[in-house]
Amino acid sequence: MTDAFIYDAARTPRGKGRPDGSLHEVTSLALSARLLNAVKERNNLEGHAVEDVIWGNVTQVKEQGGCLARSAVLASDLDERIPGLSINRFCASGMEAVNLAANQIKGGAGSAYIAGGVEMMGRVAMGSDGAAIAVDPSLAMKSYFVPQGISADIIATEYGFDRDQADALALESQRRAAQAWQEGRFDKSIVPVIDQNGLTILDRDEYMRPGTTIDDLAKLKPAFKEMGEMMPGFDKVAMLKYPHLSAIDHIHHAGNSSGIVDGAAAVLIGNEEFGKAHGLKPRARIRATAKIGTDPTIMLTGPVPVTEKILKDSGMSIGDIDLFEVNEAFASVVLRFMQAFQVDPARVNVNGGAIAMGHPLGATGAIIIGTLLDELERQDKNVGLATLCIASGMGAATIIERV
């Protein structure tokens, strides 16, 4: 079968997803188009160079609606014969875009793709596209729907993680992210956001709080306690699904959960001939991809079964993996992953994660693949695995291998 290689990985810095965030003035369309332009320039993609642009995006309404992928292609300098496909697999949309592109290439459908995603969480609010699973009683009750924060707290309760462990992980994320920026470890990937005049709007992740102390974190109030215990009482729903739990331990708060940010990321994937034709050197092979559905109530445990599946499908074992990126949606998600596979925390999220730098939903999956590749190269290691938990109970994973 044809190999799919990563030729480039680029991302914008992440802006605070708030009205005073640096990227708040930028439209989803403009951010997407400028990143596509950067990928085009970095790799000389003249003409009908790629088969498609697959663009992950979760909240596909308003400026992110109407197949933003196609709009972004048309707004960019890419050839109009390149079509554009918007996809949504919630938090793994950016990863699914990469995996889909890789598998198309492996199957012989096209020689190259740009795959990635965008989310302007400060401009198009999370959840503003509605969701039957949350609001339609027939499914909300059948699936024992609870919001993600409650799910993260169920993981903590079920697998025995306390607030101190979660806060320690959050603090380490901040420390690692700060160090990574200080040492320029993101330099290969970061594409500063510029305006139509070429003026820089943002060139650095701005959500980070490098000075955070464990005491600062200890002061934060649990974010999901009230909706769990009082109105409307999601803990009761959780306990119907997990009747052996006498109470849910609400350990998550704004400081140990992923940040709400704006950002975009893109990965250039192609077969060997594509690289030769464009004079590009492959950086890594996409060795395996996987996705899986899990219990929608605890919702965020997907990284464990999807990792088991991707390893089994590809005939690998956990020991074959050098470095891991496990999206820091909530601290308990990462804690559970490390507990399940007994992996050394030093090899997981080496440069921090979404708790420190933020989680632009549609883009994150592509971001962490790029971050993983950069770090494999920096440490001169070979194999990396990236995985994310996904809303409504899913998981996705990608294994890359340097060439």
Added chain:
Amino acid sequence: MTDFTMEKGADGAAIITWDVQGKSMNVLSMEGANTLGDLIDDALADDAVKGIVITSGKKDFAAGMDLNVIAGMREAGGAQGVFDGVMGLHHLLRKIELAGMDRKTKKGGKPIAAALPGTALGIGLELPLATHRIFAADNAKAKIGLPEIMVGIFPGAGGTTRLARKLGAMAAAPFLLEGKLSDPKKAKAAGLIDEVSEDPLADARTWVLAASDSDIVKPWDAKGYKMPGGEPFHPAGFMTFVGASAMVHGKTMGVYPAAKALLSAVYEGAMVPFDQALKIEARWFTNVLMNPSSSAMIRSLFINKEALEKGANRPEAPDQTVRKVGILGAGMMGAGIAYVSAIAGIEVVLIDAAQASADKGKAYSEGLLDKAISRKKSTEEKKAEVLGRITATTDYDALKGCDLIVEAVFEDPSVKAEVTKKAEAVIPEDAIFATNTSTLPISDLARASSRPEQFIGIHFFSPVDKMLLVEIIKGRETGPRAVAKALDFVRQIRKTPIVVNDERFFYANRCIIPYINEGIRMVGEGVNPTLIENAAKMMGMPLGPLQLVDETSIDLGVKIAKATRAAMGDAYPDGAVDEVIFAMADAGRMGRKANAGFYDYDEKGKRQGLWGELDARYPQSGDQPELTEVQHRLMFAQTLEAVRALESGVLEDIREGDVGAILGWGFAPWSGGPFGWLDMLGAARAVEICDGLTERYGARFNAPALLREMAEKGEHFYGRFGSKAQAA
């Protein structure tokens, strides 16, 4: 005489009066609905009629739909029959609502109002909701609301759709999801009705003659209608609907299909035009009616409960209305029985050995009445009247003239025998003597009586003023007049009776004790106590077995265990239970009253979590059972005992077994009772589960021969024993 009649006035007002002959309350039948439809057609077509008022010829408006009719629709036509029947009602009510107006211009319709003299429930409110204005009499006793959810269905004649659109999903929730009833003033404040009036019929008449075209266009039929509080995908509405599912799910533990269906009808209906929403409501209503749970609930909680209250099993005997009751023992139970009797207008003599105890017993009534006054449910006059009926004394001579005695002294045969003799020495020869024992055989106690055919058990549940069930126990020699007396008494005090025969623990306690024991036994086995409690609640039990034994007290459990062990000797099967319960007692964990039991309690007696030390004493095994395994153990512990009670003749009527279980100990109401539950499961499946449980846990789960026979023949309890169930 038809259910509805119309009178056209010279002023142009047509008055349609609902007055079902031979019934004290109006209920809607299909014939009635057809008559109403014809009258509306007539009035709309008649140029002399300017407006229409629908009212009642009785002191109340209506009690609702005739649930027997609904059950009939299902049996006759299945899902299609129900759906067509319900859509027929929608068309009738929609005809009233649109009142002949031009559908485009909304002009030319005739104003229609409802005038409610009193209570308006179920369809009795759904019909008014379809009119253009509702006038209710200023009658504080009238109850207005949609209580359908209480019997396992939901308002299915447009009440759900109209109320959700009128008030918004959030504001309509208490009325739809909890069946909240209001008096007319509160109903007006909540927006259920429009006017409270001294003379609703006159005011309604004036209104329909004066109303303009725009007055009779419903908000949802007007342009630009927006649902109050927001539709599901409006930001505010979104949060309401997300929260509503969670709340309903948590509250109902997922076992009541009606609440789910109601919520779906509101959600789906909110996103489409009104007539589409009615179709959606009809589809969900049909779905609920076709659900075996709703038929089981209607059967037990409505049809059979009412039949038992009306004396379905009363022997032939002249009227036995109680005029003066003597209550022996003014403790908790005696005081409660005195209260419910006095409230019902019966003269009460409350006797205890010491005057102070008797006075304390009477003071209990005073306390309850004061509470009722503070909640505006009673008045000082009423209180004086009720207390005036209670004589608290130590003097047995005061029992002279009592036609019924209820003995409620200590559970000690010799004490009981003594007071029986003392009372019988003074009371009239034809008086009936009842004992409120919960554990002692009636036939044994009857030995102290010189008139054993007039001796009977009347077993109240605690607290007497709240619990709806009374268990009447026939001793070996109890005669039919004693049974009739007990039933007439229960009817007077407005409770629901079941009549059973005399065997250890009668019916209710016989079934509750194994339930509690199974829970305790599992604790001893190392099953996670949280799982035990939640498993029970997720089957619709109001209390888990451990919470229940905390409520009834651990020492009572110990006492019963010791007595049972003494009676049964080597055959005693519950040693494993005793190990746990005796250890709890030794640790001083006597239950709620001691502020310490299987649960912890704070200083105010509020239940906290399970006792922290339980885990250390009964370490949870690493291999925890599946939820359904725990549920099967808890459910079969109760239901097999009910089957055995039927088999041995303690229970003579499965209707009593089901109604008694729900009212007596809250047995999974969604199932319609133990026999309803077994019928839903099917006897064959039940036997299969029992065989597995017997193999794993022992002979207490042996399927009774009756159940096995039914499994072989493919029978159901309600099929085999019919509506007039007699034991095999």
